[in-house]
Amino acid sequence: MEMFGDPAIWLPWTFAALMGLSILIYVILDGFDLGVGLLMPLADDLEKDRLVASIGPFWDANETWLVLAIGLLLVAFPPAHGIILTSLYLPVFIMLVGLILRGVSFEFRAKAPLSQKPRWNAAFFAGSLMASMSQGFMLGMYVMGLTWTVSHVAFALLTAVFLTVGYSFIGAAWLIAKTDGALQMHAVRWAKGGIWGLILGIGAISLATPFVSPRIFDKWFSLPEFLYLSPMPILSGALVVYLWWQINQLAKVQDRMTWGPFVAAMALFALAFAGMAYSFYPYVVPEQITIYEAAAAPESLFIILLGTLFVLPAILGYTVLSYYIFRGKATELRYD
Amino acid sequence: MDTLLLSRIQFGANISFHILFPTITIALGWVLLFFKLRFNATGESKWMDAYMFWVKIFALSFAMGVVSGITMSFQFGTNWPGFMETVGNVAGPLLAYEVMTAFFLEAVFLGIMLFGASRVKPWVHTMATFLVAFGTTMSTFWIIVLNSWMHTPQGYELRDGIVFATNWWEIVFNPSMPYRFVHMMLASGLTVAFLIAGISALRLLWGDRAESVKSTLRFGIIAAAALIPLQILAGDFHGLNTLEHQPAKVAAMEANWETGPNVPLVLFALPDEDARENRFEIAVPNGASLILTHKADGVVPGLNDFVAEDGTALHPRVAPVFFSFRVMVGTGLAMLALSWAGLYFLRRYGAGDMPALPLYAFTAMSFSGWIATLAGWYTTEIGRQPWLVQGVLSTKDAVSDVPAGMVLGTLIGYLVIYAALIIAYIAVITYLARKASRGEPLSTRTYPRGGEAEVAVLHPGE
Numbered sequence: 001m002e003m004f005g006d007p008a009i010w011l012p013w014t015f016a017a018l019m020g021l022s023i024l025i026y027v028i029l030d031g032f033d034l035g036v037g038l039l040m041p042l043a044d045d046l047e048k049d050r051l052v053a054s055i056g057p058f059w060d061a062n063e064t065w066l067v068l069a070i071g072l073l074l075v076a077f078p079p080a081h082g083i084i085l086t087s088l089y090l091p092v093f094i095m096l097v098g099l100i101l102r103g104v105s106f107e108f109r110a111k112a113p114l115s116q117k118p119r120w121n122a123a124f125f126a127g128s129l130m131a132s133m134s135q136g137f138m139l140g141m142y143v144m145g146l147t148w149t150v151s152h153v154a155f156a157l158l159t160a161v162f163l164t165v166g167y168s169f170i171g172a173a174w175l176i177a178k179t180d181g182a183l184q185m186h187a188v189r190w191a192k193g194g195i196w197g198l199i200l201g202i203g204a205i206s207l208a209t210p211f212v213s214p215r216i217f218d219k220w221f222s223l224p225e226f227l228y229l230s231p232m233p234i235l236s237g238a239l240v241v242y243l244w245w246q247i248n249q250l251a252k253v254q255d256r257m258t259w260g261p262f263v264a265a266m267a268l269f270a271l272a273f274a275g276m277a278y279s280f281y282p283y284v285v286p287e288q289i290t291i292y293e294a295a296a297a298p299e300s301l302f303i304i305l306l307g308t309l310f311v312l313p314a315i316l317g318y319t320v321l322s323y324y325i326f327r328g329k330a331t332e333l334r335y336d
Numbered sequence: 337m338d339t340l341l342l343s344r345i346q347f348g349a350n351i352s353f354h355i356l357f358p359t360i361t362i363a364l365g366w367v368l369l370f371f372k373l374r375f376n377a378t379g380e381s382k383w384m385d386a387y388m389f390w391v392k393i394f395a396l397s398f399a400m401g402v403v404s405g406i407t408m409s410f411q412f413g414t415n416w417p418g419f420m421e422t423v424g425n426v427a428g429p430l431l432a433y434e435v436m437t438a439f440f441l442e443a444v445f446l447g448i449m450l451f452g453a454s455r456v457k458p459w460v461h462t463m464a465t466f467l468v469a470f471g472t473t474m475s476t477f478w479i480i481v482l483n484s485w486m487h488t489p490q491g492y493e494l495r496d497g498i499v500f501a502t503n504w505w506e507i508v509f510n511p512s513m514p515y516r517f518v519h520m521m522l523a524s525g526l527t528v529a530f531l532i533a534g535i536s537a538l539r540l541l542w543g544d545r546a547e548s549v550k551s552t553l554r555f556g557i558i559a560a561a562a563l564i565p566l567q568i569l570a571g572d573f574h575g576l577n578t579l580e581h582q583p584a585k586v587a588a589m590e591a592n593w594e595t596g597p598n599v600p601l602v603l604f605a606l607p608d609e610d611a612r613e614n615r616f617e618i619a620v621p622n623g624a625s626l627i628l629t630h631k632a633d634g635v636v637p638g639l640n641d642f643v644a645e646d647g648t649a650l651h652p653r654v655a656p657v658f659f660s661f662r663v664m665v666g667t668g669l670a671m672l673a674l675s676w677a678g679l680y681f682l683r684r685y686g687a688g689d690m691p692a693l694p695l696y697a698f699t700a701m702s703f704s705g706w707i708a709t710l711a712g713w714y715t716t717e718i719g720r721q722p723w724l725v726q727g728v729l730s731t732k733d734a735v736s737d738v739p740a741g742m743v744l745g746t747l748i749g750y751l752v753i754y755a756a757l758i759i760a761y762i763a764v765i766t767y768l769a770r771k772a773s774r775g776e777p778l779s780t781r782t783y784p785r786g787g788e789a790e791v792a793v794l795h796p797g798e
Contacts, residue, residue: 057447060402064435064443070409071435074420075428082417086736089414093746096407097753103403104757107396111764297500300425304432311436315444322444325455333451 007302012295014305015076016284018312019069024273026065027135028170028266033059035171037102037128038164039190040121047183048121052106054178054330059106061319063099073284076301077294080284087146091134098130110333129164136163136201143209143276145286155208162204165197170269173261178330180255188250191261195247198265199240202272206233209279213287216279232275239268340735342743343415346750348717350407352710353754357401359709362476362521363528364394365469367555372462385548389772390532393765395450400761402443407750415743416724418734423499423725426492426507427482434478442471473521480520484513486725487716488581499728511581515574516716522567523712526671527705529563532556533678534702535769537695540688544773550687557682557698560675568668572627578716579628582726583637584650585719588657590624592638599624599636604662607654612640652721656714664711667704674701703762 004010033055043051074081085092101123109120140156141148172194175187210217220229246260282290295301368391375383409431412420420427448456448464456464491506492499501507533556539549579586591607591614592599601623605614625634642651674697681694724731 057451060399060446061440061443063402063406064439067406067409067439068435070413071432074409074412075424075432078420078424078428079417081413081420082736085410085413086417086738089738089742089746092410092414093749096410097749099406100403100753100757103399104396104760107399108760108764111392111396111768112760113767296428297425300429300501303429303501303504307429307433307436311440315436315440318444319440322447325448325452334454 007298008292008295011298011301011305012076012291015072015295015301016281016291018308019072019076020273020277022065022069022072024270026062026069027273028269029058029062029065031167031269032170032174032262033062034102034128034132035167035169035194036174037124037171038132038168039171039175039187040125040128042190043183043186047186049332050179050183050330051175052109052124053333054175056106056333057322057326059103061322063103075304076296077284077289077291078296080289080291080294083285083289084142084146087148088138088141091137091141095131095134095138098127098132098134101127102131103127132164132167133160136160139163139205142286143205144212145288155204158204159201162197162201165194166201169194169198170262170265173265176250177258177262180329184254184258185251188247191247192251195240195243198268202236202268205272206275209276215287219279229278232271236268236271239264239271243268337740337744339738339740339743340732342740342747343735343738344731346743346747347408347411347415349747349750349754350404350411352713353750353758354401354404354408355709355713356706356758357397357404358472358476359524359527359705360397360531361394361401362472362524364390364397365465365472367528367532368394369462369465369469372465376458376462380547382547382551385546386552389548389768390552391450392768395446396761396764398442398446400757404754415736415738416734417736418729419724422497422729422734423486426485426489426499426501429501429504430478430482430485430507434475434482438471438475438478442468442475445471476520476524477517480517481508481510481513484516485510487516487720488512489725489728492728494728499725512574512577515570515577518570519567519574519712522563522570523705523709525563526560526567527709529556529560529675530671530698530701530705531703533560533675533698534700535765537690537698538702538766539769539773540690541692541695541699542770542773544775545688546772546775553687553690553698554682557675557678560671561679564668564672564675568672571665571668575628578719579637582719584639584642585652585657585716586628587637587639587642588652588654588719589661589715590628590636591654591658592624592636593640595635595638595641597625597633597635598622599628599634599638601627602658605658607658609649609654650722652719657719660711660714660718664708664715667708667711670701671704671708674698 036051036055040048040051070081073084105120105124105127109117109124112120137156137160140159141152143159144152144155169191172187172191176184176191179187210220219225243261243264246257246264250256250258250261280286282292284291284294368387371383371387371390374380375387445464445467449461449468452464453461485507488511489499490510491501491503493502494500532552536549536553536556539546540553575586575589587593590599591602591605593612593614598621600619600621602614603618603620605617605619607614622632624636625632628634628636639649639651639654642649644650674694678694678698681690685691720726722730722732724734
């Protein structure tokens with residue numbers, strides 16, 4: 001424990017990094033499958049089946065990253081876990097109801113009598129919408145320091161809409177890669193319709209964050225930090241331009257560079273997330289509790305870390321295996 | 337009602353809803369592996385038919401378990417922040433190990449198990465089935481470790497009111513863990529055995545004469561008959577362990593007020609906590625002493641030993657513990673009677689020609705495992721009250737300060753959703769059974785078995 005210096009310093013840092021990584025992976029992975037759920041009402045009946053088929057083998061594992069992220073918050077920063085979740089009591093409830101509806105509709109829509117299928121499709125969409133909106137809302141509230149004032153709630157409602165549209169964008173980007181033919185063209189159109197949510201969402205949070213706290217403002221807008229950090233917004237801008245160009249390109253030439261939009265969207269999510277992480281470090285509850293104050297006992301963290309070092313590579317390995325097995329265009333989902 | 341009681345009801349409702357589905361998936365995973373291996377070994381298509389039917393129910397149950405499990409991981413924070421703040425140093429690593437060793441394993445390989453049969457080699461698919469079953473069992477292990485530690489904590493020290501782990505071996509292998517783990521695994525096995533027997537019986541009643549249905553009925557009855565005596569034995573050992581570590585819980589289970597020898601076994605009573613006595617008691621003399629100490633004059637602890645000087649009870653509320661214990665034992669005895677009667681009918685008539693009466697009985701008992709499992713968990717969890725972690729953290733000290741109205745609102749929301757989902761779940765299982773009974777093919781593919789190509793080369797004449 002002592003070999004990297006004071007364990008009360010490096011262990012919380014490591015766990016904050018692990019938690020951040022889990023949240024980022026969750027937002028990208030469940031982001032695309034929630035996004036696909038959001039696109040359901042735009043698809044016709046046959047397309048709906050293919051939409052679900054494109055995420056069927058993955059959604060459960062994708063959602064497990066949320067459990068890991070909240071689990072790491074719970075185990076590594078217990079007091080922060082309590083404060084964050086009690087202040088977000090209602091949005092958490094809405095998210096959970098959404099995730100419940102979404103998760104079970106996957107199964108029910110395929111197994112219940114055909115006449116009930118539209119109902120479960122609707123529940124699937126509603127669940128995806130509730131989960132996306134509440135996550136965006138919680139993101140906004142977190143940025144605003146978890147205090148419930150009218151302006152903060154208004155801002156959070158705005159980020160709720162942006163994140164939801166952003167998810168629908170990354171969902172459409174996923175579909176561009178995983179489908180072909182007419183559905184792929186639809187996905188290109190949906191991506192065009194959703195890209196503004198991504199841009200406005202990242203823009204709103206990037207603009208709002210520095211003005212919430214002078215500490216964060218100084219972290220970004222003092223020299224020389226400003227210069228070191230300038231590649232981030234520049235790279236983000238370049239990615240947006242590429243996305244725009246690639247999607248228009250896809251509308252003309254089908255099925256070429258189909259992974260481009262999804263990969264670029266992942267990079268954009270990652271950049272935005274890195275920016276937020278930079279802003280809020282070292283706080284886990286914004287401007288209230290740092291990761292060092294909230295950390296659990298080093299002995300307990302060390303036990304978890306030991307396991308993590310063995311297990312995380314295995315998890316990543318078999319996740320890659322699963323995406324490899326189900327590579328290529330999504331076909332009908334069958335048990336046999 | 338106050339936030340504490342509402343939060344308890346809410347968590348109770350969530351965890352009750354949740355446990356229904358793991359109880360099915362834990363054992364059903366292994367049963368599916370068994371079906372798959374039987375198919376690999378014999379090549380009889382009935383085993384693959386059985387696999388294809390039950391894997392759908394597995395997938396549905398798994399999804400229900402996942403979504404309700406996520407709910408609980410959040411409720412630790414939204415409703416019980418004191419739990420992790422006080423015992424997070426012990427509970428945290430155990431939960432983390434569950435997520436890391438079990439959740440990801442099951443979640444990833446479930447995709448391959450469900451949808452990958454046509455994309456991977458047969459042995460990879462069998463392996464995925466094994467890993468999913470193994471994952472659910474690992475998940476059970478870690479959760480039971482944590483729950484058992486909450487009943488019989490050891491391997492820790494308190495510093496400024498916060499628990500710090502001192503010995504992980506003692507924490508993991510705490511005194512009640514082996515008993516609880518075996519008890520739960522057997523409970524899952526019984527739940528699945530009765531579910532399989534019950535749904536197979538229903539399909540026979542509907543006139544389904546498929547070979548796979550006869551085989552699964554036989555499998556369900558034999559598994560149930562084999563597991564129930566083991567479960568009764570395991571339950572007895574678990575009870576003795578509880579007597580040693582949580583005497584107040586046992587006193588409530590037996591509704592025994594005064595410590596003493598020759599304590600009767602109360603079959604029925606209405607425990608009255610104000611008068612501190614039982615009304616309308618029907619009891620077998622010396623019964624409780626015999627069961628708990630294996631001697632007629634053995635001393636059994638009484639509830640009156642667990643009262644503070646100012647009169648506040650330090651034991652759980654008696655009636656819920658007393659009655660849920662009786663529901664569990666009663667269901668267990670009904671399981672014993674029916675499964676052994678089922679064995680007789682199986683020998684006498686065979687699975688295909690079983691008379692309607694036992695078939696109706698098995699259908700009626702399809703979800704009996706749920707009742708026994710819930711009743712058992714209520715016994716042990718309510719029996720731990722007023723403690724959340726026995727002797728370390730009381731339940732009321734862990735609850736959040738969220739307004740009662742808000743908790744009530746979310747509680748109603750959860751209850752409505754859970755009720756709707758349970759109805760939908762049972763309806764869909766029945767619908768799937770009905771559809772299969774009409775003889776609609778479960779699959780249009782022919783399945784390769786591991787090693788089939790080689791066998792064909794070795795025996796070219798066949």
